[in-house]
Amino acid sequence: ERRNPNETEFLQAVHEVLDTLTPVLAEHPEFIEGDVLDRLVEPERLVMFRVPWVDDENRVRVNRGYRVQFNSALGPFKGGLRFHPSVNLSVVKFLGFEQIFKNALTGQRIGGGKGGADFDPRGRSDHEVMRFCQSYMTELYRYIGSQTDVPAGDIGVGGREIGYLFGQYRRLTNGHESGVLTGKGTGWGGAEVRTQATGYGAVFFAQEMLARTGDGLEGRRAIVSGSGNVAIYVIEKVSQSGGRAITASDSSGYVVDEQGIDVELLKQIKEVERGRISEYAERRPGSRYVAGGAVWEVPGDLAFPCATQNELGLEGARSLLDGGVRAVAEGANMPTTPEAVALLQQSGVLFAPGKAANAGGVATSALEMSQNASRDRWDFAQSEERLQRIMRDVHAASYDASERYGRPGDYVLGANAAGFVTVARAMLDQGVV
Ligand code: NDP
The missing domain is CATH 3.40.50.10860 (Leucine Dehydrogenase, chain A, domain 1)
Structure with a gap:
């Protein structure tokens, strides 16, 4: 705090990680002795x-x-x-x-x-x-x-x-x-599925999380915020998986479409015309636009916050609980405030932090780097399969770490712990650098 005054979001992210690491550090005193934490935050x-x-x-x-x-x-x-x-x-x-x-x-x-x-x-x-x-x-x-x-x-x-x-x-x-x-x-060198990867990956992660509890996406109502790259491909994959994504938003308001968001129309408005989400309601009979307001007031089984940081606070979390939400998977980075995360977890909602749930984008970027280095090109089906496998592994790594450190199903702890241990080991191996 002293070193980084006024850096609210940065301090929030650091706290979110460090606060969960206590059981990890208790098992790994070498990370304390090696001053890994002091170096990690700089x-x-x-x-x-x-x-x-x-x-x-x-x-x-x-x-x-x-x-x-x-x-x-x-x-x-x-x-x-x-x-x-x-x-x-x-x-x-x-x-x-x-x-x-x-x-x-x-x-x-x-x-x-x-x-x-x-x-x-x-x-x-x-x-x-x-x-x-x-x-x-x-x-x-x-x-x-x-x-x-x-x-x-x-x-x-x-x-x-x-x-x-x-x-x-x-x-x-x-x-x-x-x-x-x-x-x-x-x-000119781009990888297939990179555009879709973050959104698709978040849905794959949610499926893994639900499958552990004997549940699935079939027939489920999904509440999605945002209407950019991540939101569009969450909506597309939810509908391909038998669910129904019924909302999309931007910073001016949101739309509700009980038939399920028409992805082609959404892409036309956002990717081709670079328009606003209100235009969706003007062109899609049966849907409605709500100016201002938050998408969380719409009842649904699943929620995918896919716009920006701190967009889902306590009030939004309460609305989601009232609407019967069972799982929340973060497509955006840090969209849920710490208080809202705590409330959702205490209420028994499956909660996937962005670090794990939206990792499909960067993972596919790493596949793009591999293809560029080897001058290779993989097709769409092969790339999507790789993405799905990676998300399955990310889920397994997060779940296993949550179990290992004593809180099975706490994906916040699990993702932080699994990621941290990998990086901290590498830092120790490489000396004081
Ligand atoms: P886009 O620019 O494509 O879309 C952003 C969406 O979020 C728009 O609908 C935008 O609405 C809305 N939004 C942005 N800022 C605000 C705000 N302050 N209040 C309300 N709505 C807002 O971005 P992406 O879809 O790529 O990114 C969305 C989130 O996902 C971000 O948190 C990003 O860090 C994260 N992410 C993205 C990845 C990727 O591969 N693209 C990978 C991993 C995470 P408006 O047009 O009104 O601003």
């Missing part, structure tokens, strides 16, 4: 930089860019870039810190990092977004590389932005080092 490197660009009115704009290279004990730093006005040092550090454990949990050899800028892509033309991405990469390129640090997408950074970023990296470095970014187009 990023290896952090860069902040000016991003100047020119808008369509020929006015000069200035944003602030970030990249936090948190921990590379397991492999190159890996984690997305977020372009959103709320991005600041605390947000980037919280995301980078979480990423360390998530990446360890995937079983792939990748370290943790994250970056972004306080740029708001909303309402900006393609050319403005391109000029911003080019300026951002003109500074960032010095710090990244396929063996060093491999960024990807996050809020506000999708296929379009990765394309512009990669184009500029290629110009600056006079090479086609495809493994320097993931989430690329499938025609």
Whole structure:
């Protein structure tokens, strides 16, 4: 707290991990003796930089860019870039810190990092977004590389932005080092299923969690927040699995569609037209739009928070419980506040933290890196199967650790413990670095 004043989100993420590690540290005194914790909470490197660009009115704009290279004990730093006005040092550090454990949990050899800028892509033309991405990469390129640090997408950074970023990296470095970014187009080095991976993975994780209790997705109502990359593919996979996702939202409001969200219409509005979720209700008979308000007031069996941090608080958790929720799987990073997590867990709801449930995105990014390194290409079915297997393993690792440290079914403890032990061992092996 003293060292990181005003970094609310970062301190929340650190507390969330450290508070659960007591039983782990009791079994592993070597991690205390090796001062692993003090080193773990300090990023290896952090860069902040000016991003100047020119808008369509020929006015000069200035944003602030970030990249936090948190921990590379397991492999190159890996984690997305977020372009959103709320991005600041605390947000980037919280995301980078979480990423360390998530990446360890995937079983792939990748370290943790994250970056972004306080740029708001909303309402900006393609050319403005391109000029911003080019300026951002003109500074960032010095710090990244396929063996060093491999960024990807996050809020506000999708296929379009990765394309512009990669184009500029290629110009600056006079090479086609495809493994320097993931989430690329499938025609130029991108992996099949990367677009779908985070959302699909969250649903696979929920299925694993439900299966342990003899339950499944068949006929279940799912409440989904957000309408971006993660939300869209959660909705798609829920419906492919026999369930019904009946909501989607953005920062202005939400839609309810009792027939199940029409994924093709949702993709048309969000991915093609880059519109608002309210337009869905205008075009889909039988659905309705609720301005403001939170999606959690709609009753459902399952909930997938897929928008942003701290979007599901105590009030939302109470509404979900009133609506009969049985399982919550976080598609977003830290969307549930600590108080809400505690309430849901105490009430017997199966709770999957983002570190485990949304790890499918970065895991598939690691598969993209492998394909780039070997100049190979896997097809869609093969890639989805790999993703499903990885999510099964992430679930098993989290559940086993929850059992081992005395709280079977506590996936928060399980995911933190499994990820932490892997990273802490690697750090000890590598000496004081
Ligand atoms: P997108 O930019 O594609 O979509 C974000 C969605 O969340 C939009 O619907 C957006 O609405 C909404 N949203 C963003 N900020 C807020 C806010 N402050 N209040 C309410 N709604 C908000 O991002 P992604 O789908 O990629 O990311 C969503 C979450 O998933 C993030 O937490 C991200 O870190 C996490 N994640 C993403 C991964 C990926 O592979 N993309 C991997 C792992 C985690 P609006 O348009 O109104 O802003």
